[in-house]
Amino acid sequence: MLSFCRDSAWKYLQSTHLGGDRTYSHYTSRDFSSQFGLEDFLCTDDIPGTDEDTDSAVLFGTLRGNVVGLRYYTGVVNNNEMVALQREPNNLYDKNAVKVNNVNGNQVGHIKKELAAPLAYIMDNKLAIVEGVVPYGAKNAFTMPVQMSFWGKEENKQTVLDKLKMHGFKLAPPSKSNWVSGRAGPSYSAPGHAAVQMTTEQLKSEFDKLFEDLKEDDKTHEMEGAEAVGTPLLPHQKQALAWMVSRENSKELPLFWEEKNSFYYNTLTNFAEKERPETVLGGILADDMGLGKTLATIALILTNFHDGKPLPVEKIKSDQFVTSIFSGTGSVQSVKKNDSEEGPRTTLIICPLSVLSNWIDQFEQHIRPDVHLNIYVYYGPDRSKDPAFLSKQDIILTTYNILASDYGVSDSVLHRLKWLRVVLDEGHTIRNPNAQQTKAALNLEAQRRWILTGTPIQNSLKDLWSLLSFLKLKPFTDREWWHRTIQRPVMLGEQGALRRLQALIKNITLRRTKTSKIKGKPVLELPERKIFIQHVTLTEEERKIYQSVKNEGKAAISRYFNEGTVLAHYADVLGVVLRLRQLCCHPHLCTNTSSSSCQIGDTPEELREKLVNKMKLILSSGSDEECAICLDSLNLPVITHCAHVFCKPCICEVIQSEQPNAKCPLCRNELRVEHLVECPPEESDSSIEKKGDREWISSSKINALMHALIDLRKQNPAVKCLIVSQFTTFLSLIETPLKESGFVFTRLNGSMAQKKRVQAIQSFQDSQTGSPTIMLLSLKAGGVGLNLTAASRVFLMDPAWNPAAEDQCFDRCHRLGQKQDVVITKFIVKNSVEENMLKIQKKKRELAAGAFAAKKLTVSEVKQTKINEIKSLIDL
DNA sequence: ACCGCCGGGTGCC
DNA sequence: ACCGCCGGGTGCC
Structure with missing residues (x-):
């Protein structure tokens, strides 16, 4: 029997005040920004206060x-x-x-010292990065x-040369140098020609190949799960298990290391030492979503439980494995343990909050009921911080936020304990090296380290560094060595660099996509997925309201165009678009405060209120905003006077580092800490209740939906549907006709308590007659782990900003376990903003398919793109 | 010799 | 360091 420690921490996990920090941001997608081409604008290099942009550095020369x-x-x-050089x-x-x-x-x-004098100046003023090879x-x-070797931005080259000249030094020009990259290693003799920088497109396709081309011949060995694993593993999962177990028990030298006359040499840096570099007991499981990374990890824990042996199934045979059972209050009923047992025994699993419950479910599902295992959910204000207690657990589950906030505390128990194994789920969460959670993760002490992620490289090669650093792969734990030996050589298209990177990735990752094959058969055989667009025509009355709001909005936006202030009124423009999108669904949705723009005559209170409204608009417009500084989901969102939203810690850091004249990273307007406006705590859905007072009326879209649902029921009363919208109020409005027509339905919102979510999902997945046949689903609800395979029909009530967000939603039922073909219907109002959104979606899709991260646009190009998109959205 | 030269002491920044 | 540099000893041929 599994014993979870369901004390107050557990209760906290289920309570309503949870989810507050994830309400707006369940996806790592970039939908909001991509709508207006912002993502190019938001690339890290333009953000002050982050790390120096080493990518655009050129070699000045050598000395x-x-x-x-x-x-x-x-x-x-x-x-x-x-x-x-330091x-x-x-x-x-x-x-x-x-x-x-x-x-x-x-x-x-x-x-x-004579040389140190100009070097100090150059280094302190960041005019160049100076690297040495002896x-x-x-x-x-x-x-x-x-x-x-001196590397820096072209514009700093002359200053560097002059400074050196002042002290009587002269750089040898790079072209004649043997040191094109400043790289050491066997291939360090002169390349015949200067390295040519690769284009973004080339890099993109190379990156893609990196993971797709992994010839996994050596990873086809299969291994049965230990007895304790209660679920039969699929062939590709047995391969994952075999690979993971072999990685954990490996005694091989890490990649790029060789033994030579009782010394260990690193072939990239030519570093040598007597001490054997530690083997990386772990790696990156980078399988596509839905292939069962969680199950593979559970199987690993049970199969390679201790000393390369599995967790025994029979109770209390060996003292080593005596486990304890906890009551609901977390008190220990029995703990027996062999004190001579060496080393840590606990696996620490860190995941985003949204998948925490998924882990708990999966443990319950996949561990044989007669197996004893202690699992503690380290979460909530009352979580136990007793190291003795924690170190006796088999598994501890926690979130990145907890990990990061604990890290700030001097006596962080997670960082004081040594772990048998640390697993980072959705490991790309630590792609930003400056983020607190990354630093916190990198500082964990563990013998075995795993990263689970479906997207190992999200934007660029840079994303890989934190992952490798977490794996403690020498010498990449230090960013300088990663950059010098892999990142820069690859970016410069240096001979062999890509091969080296590929060898590295192949060595530590296992990746299968949904289309991968094992012995000629696809890893996953999924039923078909068909998408239909159903056009909806508004009634005359609806059209009237729509047109009047549109005309009004169009007039306002035209005015901004004439004044040349469209981008300054970005939030207002979004507001217009949002209202139009709402009107396409139902006239009652559009009761938002018409967010008026900020005027000079505003009192501070008025200004504050307007800014708060704008922020709420941006956060709730169905676009998952990211902070332009950390590129992660917003944490403690604040809005600037120029109406841009960032994480509070991020923007404060920028202001700190740039004072006294800090500027907004997005628009270069003046910034002040005291001008930042925070998001007030959300009032509970009182707005919905207010609307409940209004008399219910239908809408064209609701009619179209109900028509389809009733039709479907006639054909097959057992078929289950998802009804998806970005507007929870709309879902509420749909409840009324569902009830009237006698449908049994359930509902899943982002803001629902964990316990309710689980109930909603379970009842929906239930196949018994009388179980709900419809689930009302908010697009944002639930994490990637969400499994709604009972549904074979999806009705998407309104188009999402980001096509990827829609796909992700469809994948919740079109995934492992789906037995029927999945039919998706998208309702789109004719001659409306929705049609225009589809056009832009299509453009974005083509762009995304063509080239990686598109081309880097200049700031003015970005602005023009945004303006064009605004125009096409409201037919200007 | 307010020099040159010799040879011992000495040694990062 | 099998160097450079320092500073004391020394001083025609």
Whole structure:
């Protein structure tokens, strides 16, 4: 029997005040921004306060210098080994001091002071990145030469050259150099020609191939799950299990390391050490969504439970595996444990809040009922922080938010304990190296490390670094070595670099897509999925209201166009579009405050209120906003006076680092901390209740839906449907005719308590007669794990901003376990904003299919695109 | 010799 | 460091 520790933490998990932080942002999609081509605008490189953009760096030239003072330090260097140059401004003898460290971070010496003087200036002012390779490092007693490469932005090149010249140094030009990339390694002799930077399109297709081309010949071995696994594994899941177990029990040297005369050499950096580099006991399981990453991981935990042996099924045979059972209050009833047992025993699983319950369900589903396992949900304000208690668990489940907030605390128990295994679910969550949750994850101590993700590379190669760093793959734990040995060489199209990257990825990841095959058969055989668009014509009365709102909005937007202030009134434009979209569904949806624009004469209170309304509009417009700074879902959203929304911590950091003249990362308007307006806590759905007072009326779309539903019921009364909308109020309105026509239905909202969600899903998935045949589903509801395979029909009531968000929603029923063909009907109002949205969707789709992240547009191109889209949306 | 030269002491920043 | 540099000893041929 499974024993979850369902104490107050569990209750907290189920309670309503949960979900507050995920209400707006369930997807990692970029739908909101993509609608207006914002994503290009939002690329990290343009955001001040984040890391220096090393991608656009060019090689200024190279210079031979000297490392001195070797005899005072322990760090040693081989021939052709890379070294790191690090400023040491607090050095007592020379404020210009520049340290030289080897790959392991041990100091080797200093740069000679004459050279350190200009270097200090260049480094401190970030005019260039200076990298070193020691051509002859062995057997130097006092000094050694170092070949330095200077990389920076073109516009800083002259300043760097001048500064060096002032001190009597001159860079050797890059073209004549042997050091095109400053890379060490065996291939370090001169390439015949200068490296050519790859185009974005080329890179995109190469990245795609990286993961798609993995010839998984060596990963076809299958392994049965341990007895404790209660679910039979599919062939591809047995392969995943075999691969994961072999990774955990591997004794091989990590990739790019060789043993040579009792030394371990890293072939990328030429670093060598006596100590054996730790084998990476883990990796990245990058299977597509729906192939069962969770099940594979559960199977791994049970099958490779301890010492390469599975968790025994019979009770209490060996003292080592005596487990404890917890009551509902978390008190320990019996704990017996062999004290001589060595090492940690606990697996820590970190996931987004939205899939936490999925993990719990899956454990219950897939572990044989007679197996004892302690699972503790580390969540909620009353979670136990007792290390003795926690370290006795078999499994601890927690979320990235908890992990990150605990990390800030000095006595963070998660970071004090050593774990047998850490699993990061939706591991791309840590793609941003500056995010707190990334730092928190990287600082966990674990013997075995796993990353589960369906999208290992989301935007660029940069995304991979945090993942590799988490896996503790030497020397990539340090960003400099990752950048020098892989990222930059690949970006520059250097010979062999892509091959190296591919070898690396192949070594540590397993990825199968839905279309992958095993022995000629597809991994998953899914029934067909058909999408139909059903056009709806508004009634005369509806059309009248629509037209008047449209004309009014069009007039306002035309005015902005004439004033040239469209983008400044972005939120207002969105507001117009939103109201039109609502009117396409039902006239009662459009009761929003017409958000008036901010005027100079506004009192601070009026301004505040308007900004709050705008923020609510942006957050609730069905577009999942991302923070332009961290590129993650908004955490504590705040709105600036220029009406742009960011995470509060992110924007505060920007203001901090740029003071006294901080500017908005999106529009360069002046920014002040005291001008940021926070989102007030949400009032519970009182607005819906208010609408309940109004007399119910139907709408063209509702009629079309009901017609289809009744038709369908005549054909087959057992068929189950999802009715999806971005507007929960609309779903509420649909309830009335459903009841009248005698449909049994259930409902799933983003804001529902965990317990209610589970109930709604379970009742819907139930196949008994009398169970609900319809689920009202808000587009945002639920995480990727949501399984609604009982449905074979989907009615999408209104188009989403982002086609990907729609697809994701369809995948909730078109996934493993679906036995019937899935038919999707999209209702689109003729001659309306919805049709225009479809057009833009189509354009976006084509663009996304053609080239990776499209082409980088200039700021003015981006603006023009946005303007064009606004125009086409409201027929201007 | 307010120099040159010699040879010992010495050594990062 | 089998160097450079420093500073004391020294001083015609």
